Amino acid sequence: MGKSGKPRGRMTAYAFFVQTCREEHKKKHPGESVVFAEFSKKCAEKWKSMGTKEKKRFEDMATKDKVRYESEMANYEPPPGEGKRKRKGKKDPNAPKRALSAFFFFCAEERPSVRSQFPDYGVGDIAKELGKRWEGFTEKAKYEAMAVKDKKRYEQEMVIYRGGGVKKPKVDPVEDEEEEEEEDDDEDDDE
Numbered sequence: 001m002g003k004s005g006k007p008r009g010r011m012t013a014y015a016f017f018v019q020t021c022r023e024e025h026k027k028k029h030p031g032e033s034v035v036f037a038e039f040s041k042k043c044a045e046k047w048k049s050m051g052t053k054e055k056k057r058f059e060d061m062a063t064k065d066k067v068r069y070e071s072e073m074a075n076y077e078p079p080p081g082e083g084k085r086k087r088k089g090k091k092d093p094n095a096p097k098r099a100l101s102a103f104f105f106f107c108a109e110e111r112p113s114v115r116s117q118f119p120d121y122g123v124g125d126i127a128k129e130l131g132k133r134w135e136g137f138t139e140k141a142k143y144e145a146m147a148v149k150d151k152k153r154y155e156q157e158m159v160i161y162r163g164g165g166v167k168k169p170k171v172d173p174v175e176d177e178e179e180e181e182e183e184d185d186d187e188d189d190d191e
Contacts, residue, residue: 005076005079006076006078007069007072007073007076008069009069010062010065010068010069010070011061011062011065012062013055013058013059013061013062014047014058015062016058016061016062016065017043017047017055017058018040018043020058021039021042021043021046022034022039025039094161095161096154096157096158096161097154098154099147099150099151099153099154099155100146100147100150101147102140102143102144102146102147103134103143104147105143105146105147105150106130106133106134106137106140106143107130107134110130110133111126111130114126114129114130114133
């Protein structure tokens, strides 16, 4: 039980495995401090390489712990004012979309390339790959300019949203750029 008398949270099979690894490590190397990042990485690698039979012991421990947790929670009465989380205010669907960062613009453009290059990657792996590419990317000016433009858009829309002006009709950015180019062409004709 925790400090407030609330039952200790239930543990997963992997958590039991890590706990066991840590206890074994302490027995083999008493007094040695553990570098958490390295230890966690080694545990994760070992867990991935384990077979179903090896993991069964830890899954059984997790199942028992789940039963313990559920029975303790059934009898648990939170003290007044505790146990209820504050809910975040619901986002207004009419609020302007937040401005995107240069990295997000880069990701939107690069994601299809990463997906085609690594079709077996999940969402997390794709994000990691995009992050690596962004770190090594040297021509960020294009995306930073897009981010600045989007930030201005967001700020203008927020002023309007908060009641500070008349809302402009939405314009497709591609059409907007084409109109600007046409205006530039017209200026050349005047000279």
